Amino acid sequence: xxxxPAGIPLAVEGxxxxxxxxxxxxxxxxxxxxxxxxxxxxxxKALELGKRARARGVSLSCHGPYWINCAAREKSKIARSIHxxxxxxxxxxxxGGGVIVIHPAFYMERDKKEVYSQVKETLNLxxxxxxxxxxxxxxVGLETSGKPTQFGxxxxxxxxxxxLPQTIPVIDFxxxxxxxxxxxxxxxxxxxxxxxxxxxLGLNYLKHFHSHYSNIEYTIKGERRHLExxxxxxxxxFKPLAELIVERGYDGxxxxxxxxxxxxxxxxxxxxxxxxxxA
Ligand SMILES: [Zn+2]
Numbered sequence: 001x002x003x004x005p006a007g008i009p010l011a012v013e014g015x016x017x018x019x020x021x022x023x024x025x026x027x028x029x030x031x032x033x034x035x036x037x038x039x040x041x042x043x044x045k046a047l048e049l050g051k052r053a054r055a056r057g058v059s060l061s062c063h064g065p066y067w068i069n070c071a072a073r074e075k076s077k078i079a080r081s082i083h084x085x086x087x088x089x090x091x092x093x094x095x096g097g098g099v100i101v102i103h104p105a106f107y108m109e110r111d112k113k114e115v116y117s118q119v120k121e122t123l124n125l126x127x128x129x130x131x132x133x134x135x136x137x138x139x140v141g142l143e144t145s146g147k148p149t150q151f152g153x154x155x156x157x158x159x160x161x162x163x164l165p166q167t168i169p170v171i172d173f174x175x176x177x178x179x180x181x182x183x184x185x186x187x188x189x190x191x192x193x194x195x196x197x198x199x200x201l202g203l204n205y206l207k208h209f210h211s212h213y214s215n216i217e218y219t220i221k222g223e224r225r226h227l228e229x230x231x232x233x234x235x236x237x238f239k240p241l242a243e244l245i246v247e248r249g250y251d252g253x254x255x256x257x258x259x260x261x262x263x264x265x266x267x268x269x270x271x272x273x274x275x276x277x278x279a
Pocket of ligand 1: 101102103143
């Protein structure tokens, strides 16, 4: 398993490149580049980042802009969403490949099946462009939502990924916990999440899955804010997740999205090792 921060570690005053160097130096092996407020990275820098990441044994991914909405009502917003996916995909390909994580869409009080087919249609348009530009080293990661108003249950996303090439579900454990009001108590719920994915995508995906983890505060409306990791009281609990991954022989990446980023990623990694896992 690989653990790493969502963005530049707090102790780093420099840019993404320095963030990568620091991440590798402290012993983490994954790094998610944040394009959440737009893709502002030159091709040269993306190439350099990829080169250094390979040299340090760190795997890269990125998080696409927050305003992507593949089920927007306005055509201009659909076009902009595709544009943002493409910018992220080109940067990721230049970095040497990896997952580009997006929040696919909002329901906006519409029928869930209708939203599903619209998301599929928009993603298909993006995937056609990705294919025509030969961006073959990227995967579009569809992140599970943290709010009931937002599209993206484990079922919806794993079904969608089974239908579309170059897409995967990105499991955000904190979101799954928050969207159902503190649902995850232990291994039973984590098992349900993995079983649903395995049902739709097969075991193979769970040998290289991509995910986000944080402790989280929530209300009836879903996620409120990310919290620092607490091994004893933090929700959702991490230890049963680590144990289950070890028991089932899964493998992949966990990106830490707590306010302490890299520092908490190290704590998660340590607990995972204590549980007998290789990281
Ligand atoms: Zn996200």
